[in-house]
Amino acid sequence: MFLFIRLWVTRGTLSPIAILLAACALQTAILALAQHYHVPGMRFVQPITATLVPPIAWCAFQWTAVRPANRSDLLHLLGPLTAVAALITAPRFLDIFVPGTFAVYGCAILFLSRKGPDAQPRSFLVDGNLPSRIWQVIGAALIVSAFSDVLIVAAIAGGFEHLRPWIISLFSIGNLLLIGIISLSDHLRAEETNQEEPRRTSSTEAEQQVWKRVQTYMEDHRPYLDPDLTLLRLSRKLGVPAKTLSTIINQETGENVSRYVNDARIAAAQKALIDGESVTSAMLSCGFNTKSNFNREFLRIAGSSPSKWLANEMAPENQP
Incomplete structure (x- = not known):
């Protein structure tokens, strides 16, 4: 939350990166309340808010590096809505859906950011390949968060159930904090414009x-x-x-x-x-x-x- 406030104050606007930081702050707080303080109801909220982080990271990547926001971005709300439905009808499905969401969005960010600055027309050219590399780290962090669920399954199978909240907290908070810190980089600045791109006429x-x-x-x-x-x-x-x-x-x-x-x-x-x-x-x-x-x-x-x-x-x- 401190990183979110710092970014908002220094840049004077609620940018996509600031929204990502706010989502990370919310999720880390809910993780602590659910896994360590055992606040009633937080375990039910945790998977829903978790599915918000990957699509927000994806939208932040798109809005910062590739294109302005548009109505099609609302489709990413299907993830959290699916989590709500699964929580009511099939809670066990969340064990696959939540890490799968992190893995899919992480791979998508990692893949597209590897195309370099030419695929990120809103990034400043003076920064070279650095914005692409930062987004690759963010994509990898999402994938690592998904991998932590594999460790949880291994811990439960091995009779180390008591390690479950620690694995969740250390991996999730660590990765979300990493995303937060590197999100403050000036290399993730983007040109703010609503002008349309010229139509393609080529031969x-x-x-x-x-x-x-x-x-x-x-x-x-x-x-x-x-x-x-x-x-x-x-x-x-x-x-x-x-x-x-x-x-x-x-x-x-x-x-x-x-x-x-x-x-x-x-x-x-x-x-x-x-x-x-x-x-x-x-x-x-x-x-x-x-x-x-x-x-x-x-x-x-x-x-x-x-x-x-x-x-x-x-x-x-x-x-x-």
């Missing part, structure tokens, strides 16, 4: 024209200098669907959009360093807002840190 000749437009736009307008640039925002400026734009850039450069944009940023930073700007000034002027992102991308492209690269470039043997 081989049209794609070649789009690529020329991309090169011209990058050279003339230098959109990469904006640290808040996203694939979605770039696609709107060019009037090209995000998926089409990422495909064309990948075909022409062999890299994803994030790397293509960050290549241009590092080239601008290198020019600024040669012109006498400090490392920090060059970092800020070329579209990076954190040293970690800047140093990571500079090392990837130049093979060394900015200071070492500059020293090598300014060495007498490298001067014209």
Whole structure:
């Protein structure tokens, strides 16, 4: 709950990530009340609230990285409603349904996040692959929560029933806390917009024209200098669907959009360093807002840190 309040206060809005944190806080509280304090009725509430966490994590992933919310997201309420029905008619079914829900949503997040930044048009390109990796951790955490139920069955079969509440608490609270902590990462920021993406109109000749437009736009307008640039925002400026734009850039450069944009940023930073700007000034002027992102991308492209690269470039043997 502290992490939820901190995120809400610092960002000034009830974001999808904040909603996920609130769900994690609720579930950890109910777990404690049911398994350790034995509050009447909490054992019946626990499986219902548990089935809320995975779909909220999925929606947070979609709304933060992929697309805005839409009415189809209401279908995810079928999970908790199924849990309520099972609690009334077939309680034993919950032993399969609850961990299955965590496993299915965890695998879905893990699978889609592995596609990288081009499949996450709402993520900021300056963050590179980090948002994808964070979502992979969240997906894996959901899967681990499902695995804890296997341990519970093994403990019961082995005559260690007394370990059941500890397994539930340690695995569930540990994983939910992990989700909470990494959810505070600035790399899970997302562009807030309700504008629609342009309609797809593509052919081989049209794609070649789009690529020329991309090169011209990058050279003339230098959109990469904006640290808040996203694939979605770039696609709107060019009037090209995000998926089409990422495909064309990948075909022409062999890299994803994030790397293509960050290549241009590092080239601008290198020019600024040669012109006498400090490392920090060059970092800020070329579209990076954190040293970690800047140093990571500079090392990837130049093979060394900015200071070492500059020293090598300014060495007498490298001067014209």
